[in-house]
Amino acid sequence: MKVAVIGGGPAGVAFLDSLVQSEVWAGEPLDITIFEPARLARGRAYRKDLDCALVNRQAGYMSVREGDRGHFLRWLREAPVGRSLDDVAVESFVSRRVFGDYLVAHLASCRARAERLGWRVVVRPEPVLDVAPAGGGALVRTAGGAERFDHAVLCMGTGEPADPYRLTGAPGFHPDPYPLATVLPQAVGRGHVVVLGTGLSAVDVVLGLLTLGHEGPITLVSRRGVLPGVRTPQRDHELRHLTVEAVDRLVLCDGRLRLSELWRLFQQEVRAAGADPVAELAWLGPGVPAHDHLRHQLDIIDDNPMQAVMMAALHRVKLRAWRALAERSQRFLVASHNTRLKAVYNPMPPRSARTLLGAMESGRLAVSSSVIDVGARSSGGFEVSVAGGARVPHADVVIGTTRQGLATASGTARPLLEAMTASGSAVPHPLGGVRVRPGTGELLSAAGRPQPSLRAVGELTSGEVYYAGSLFAVVHAAAAVARALSEQDGPEPSTPIDLSGVNA
Ligand SMILES: Cc1cc2nc3c(=O)[nH]c(=O)nc-3n(C[C@H](O)[C@H](O)[C@H](O)COP(=O)(O)OP(=O)(O)OC[C@H]3O[C@@H](n4cnc5c(N)ncnc54)[C@H](O)[C@@H]3O)c2cc1C
Numbered sequence: 001m002k003v004a005v006i007g008g009g010p011a012g013v014a015f016l017d018s019l020v021q022s023e024v025w026a027g028e029p030l031d032i033t034i035f036e037p038a039r040l041a042r043g044r045a046y047r048k049d050l051d052c053a054l055v056n057r058q059a060g061y062m063s064v065r066e067g068d069r070g071h072f073l074r075w076l077r078e079a080p081v082g083r084s085l086d087d088v089a090v091e092s093f094v095s096r097r098v099f100g101d102y103l104v105a106h107l108a109s110c111r112a113r114a115e116r117l118g119w120r121v122v123v124r125p126e127p128v129l130d131v132a133p134a135g136g137g138a139l140v141r142t143a144g145g146a147e148r149f150d151h152a153v154l155c156m157g158t159g160e161p162a163d164p165y166r167l168t169g170a171p172g173f174h175p176d177p178y179p180l181a182t183v184l185p186q187a188v189g190r191g192h193v194v195v196l197g198t199g200l201s202a203v204d205v206v207l208g209l210l211t212l213g214h215e216g217p218i219t220l221v222s223r224r225g226v227l228p229g230v231r232t233p234q235r236d237h238e239l240r241h242l243t244v245e246a247v248d249r250l251v252l253c254d255g256r257l258r259l260s261e262l263w264r265l266f267q268q269e270v271r272a273a274g275a276d277p278v279a280e281l282a283w284l285g286p287g288v289p290a291h292d293h294l295r296h297q298l299d300i301i302d303d304n305p306m307q308a309v310m311m312a313a314l315h316r317v318k319l320r321a322w323r324a325l326a327e328r329s330q331r332f333l334v335a336s337h338n339t340r341l342k343a344v345y346n347p348m349p350p351r352s353a354r355t356l357l358g359a360m361e362s363g364r365l366a367v368s369s370s371v372i373d374v375g376a377r378s379s380g381g382f383e384v385s386v387a388g389g390a391r392v393p394h395a396d397v398v399i400g401t402t403r404q405g406l407a408t409a410s411g412t413a414r415p416l417l418e419a420m421t422a423s424g425s426a427v428p429h430p431l432g433g434v435r436v437r438p439g440t441g442e443l444l445s446a447a448g449r450p451q452p453s454l455r456a457v458g459e460l461t462s463g464e465v466y467y468a469g470s471l472f473a474v475v476h477a478a479a480a481v482a483r484a485l486s487e488q489d490g491p492e493p494s495t496p497i498d499l500s501g502v503n504a
Contacts, residue, residue: 001030001489004140004147006128006416007155008036009043011458013107014064014475015153016121018482020113021065024490030119033149035142037127037412039100041107043157045471046100050180052207053096054349056200060090061234062099062471064106066479075102091233093349127412130419131454138453150489153441153481154456156416158469159408161201161400170376174399177201180208183399190216191396194384196374198222198290198367201401203348206356206365218365219392220290221384222402224339225369227290227356229307229347230297237308241268244320257324259333266309273305280306284340290367291360294353301350310344314467319438322466327430330466334406334431345467368392407433407462407469417460425454429463436461440484441477452488455481 003019005012012034019025019032034040039047055062063071076088076098088094114121130141131152138152160176167173174183177195184205187193193209195202198220206218220227242265250261270277283293297304313321322330333341348356359365370387377383377394384392407429409417417434420426424446427435434456435444441457442450457477459469468477 001025001028001151001485002137002149003030003032003485004128004131004138004149004152005032005034005155006131006140006152007043007157007413008034008040008107008123009155009157010041010046010064010103010471011043011155011157011474011478012036012153013041013103013110014066014478015155015457015482016110016114017065017106018479019485020110020117020119022482022486024486025119026117028490030114030117032114032119032121033140033147034121034123035126035128035140036123037125040123040125041103042100043103044178045158046096046103047179048097048100048181049178050184050208050211051095051097052211053180053204054093054352055096055099056093056228056231056346056348057471058091058231058234059088059094064103064471064475066475072099072102075105093231093351128416130416130423132420132423132425133451133453136453149453151453151455151485154416154443154454154460155458155478156409156413156460158459159403159410159413161197161402162404162408163400164196164402164404165374167374167376167382167398167400170382170398172381172395172397173376174397177205177208177399177401180204184208184212184214187397187399188212188214189396192217192219192393193397193399194218194374194382194392194395195220195399195401196222197401197403198225198227199342199401199403200228200346200348203228203352203356205399205401206359207352210355210359210364216396217363217393218359219368219384219395220365221368221371221374221386221392222339223369223371224284224286225290225367226284226339226343227294227348227367228343229304230294230301230350230353231347232301232304232307235308237273237312239269239309239312239316240272241265242309242313242317242321244317247317247320247324251324256326257321257329259325259329262321262325266313269309269313270306273309274303275305277306281340284343286369291357294357294360297347298350298353298357307344307347310341314345318467319465323438330431338406346470366392374398405432406466407431407459409433409460413460425451431463433460433463433468436464438465439480441481442484455484457481 373385382395441455443454
């Protein structure tokens with residue numbers, strides 16, 4: 001079997017890991033080509049950068065191996081980074097650079113294992129320009145020519161920030177904060193830095209500026225001004241109301257899941273866990289100062305029922321619920337509630353929250369909501385316009401971190417997707433990314449048919465499955481695709497594909 005892996009980031013590593021771990025392929029001469037024009041293994045998130053950029057999940061739960069959540073922690077404890085890290089706790093938050101080191105090391109060990117199995121694994125440091133189905137396989141085109149594979153797996157990952165105010169080219173505007181180590185020194189000083197967005201990348205920028213000794217004020221601006229919540233210690237939470245069975249019952253009655261019903265189940269679940277969902281969500285509503293929300297999150301760090309319910313729901317019922325909603329309900333959910341949902345399911349490490357809170361309390365950091373425009377001034381710097389008359393002092397530097405939609409393609413992913421869309425081998429999903437069959441990742445054709453030789457993993461599938469870009473979701477999807485290939489092309493039938501866990 002000849003496989004093209006398009007994108008050699010964490011999804012590509014997880015996919016290769018699943019293949020080399022599977023016994024199905026023992027004795028088979030697999031031929032795998034990884035196309036990666038940028039950073040092999042690290043992807044966008046885990047590149048070499050400032051150490052204050054932390055993984056937002058505890059070390060004991062970040063793993064590139066499906067079903068083995070201690071895999072990264074064991075690697076850390078074996079001191080591969082030049083000093084003993086054997087005291088790293090399960091619940092600690094490490095820098096994303098270190099997680100990148102792990103991905104690089106693990107890719108090397110997967111390649112070594114593949115070699116021992118007699119496989120051929122080649123890395124081609126060039127972008128793929130087009131992929132099309134061809135004679136039961138896939139034709140992969142790069143600038144150097146076209147090559148036929150039995151399967152192409154798209155692992156192109158997350159896009160760069162959007163530029164909603166069209167500031168690209170304005171002196172002092174940085175459209176992308178990464179790498180922090182290169183971008184932020186250009187902003188450090190006494191000037192006022194405005195960060196577009198209040199999500200995890202905006203948190204990275206604040207931590208980076210403070211680490212580098214920035215002395216001027218920093219303002220995070222967005223329409224809603226909602227900061228991520230704070231990650232609580234990992235605990236399993238059993239869902240009693242918001243379950244797959246409950247969703248299925250509602251679908252049986254109404255044909256569709258109504259948002260009002262989903263909200264009712266969520267509220268029941270949060271109440272059963274001991275919190276008032278309306279009061280909890282009010283912290284994320286208009287008029288609540290960001291530092292009050294952050295302080296509240298730190299106050300409930302040991303018992304945050306809404307976060308526990310949200311995480312359990314993401315893992316166990318998300319896919320079923322998302323796909324049971326009518327498209328207009330999905331659109332409404334994304335347009336009206338995604339920011340607040342993300343604040344709950346994409347929280348920051350407590351250490352980051354404490355640093356932000358300290359900066360707010362000392363007057364060095366502010367968060368501003370209701371931003372309607374940011375414009376470059378002809379005299380230099382930037383004007384920030386806020387609805388309702390609040391004033392944000394003019395900015396010397398603006399750094400973009402906002403992203404639009406559920407899945408955006410940028411950089412080398414964009415021309416590839418444009419070519420695939422133009423030829424009909426990929427169909428855009430109205431909410432972002434491309435149409436796929438959940439669980440197997442097969443791209444759907446214009447006629448709605450699954451194309452078994454073209455598959456996708458990760459953020460590209462977010463429109464179809466909602467929130468597919470976290471490491472956990474990426475690893476799970478990569479393993480499901482690897483299993484699907486063994487079902488399809490394996491020498492002997494393996495165990496049936498298990499779709500039960502593809503919710504996360
Ligand atoms: C800044 C940042 C921080 C994050 N932090 C966390 C975190 O703490 N915890 C967590 O769970 N998740 C985090 N994430 C989510 C993150 O996206 C996933 O954890 C994971 O890195 C996604 O891996 P991926 O391989 O799907 O995508 P990516 O890491 O984006 O890798 C995709 C690769 O595809 C390559 N590529 C693109 N187009 C082409 C082409 N045409 N041809 C060939 N190759 C191509 C790119 O060069 C890239 O290397 C973060 C994301 C970002 C952006």
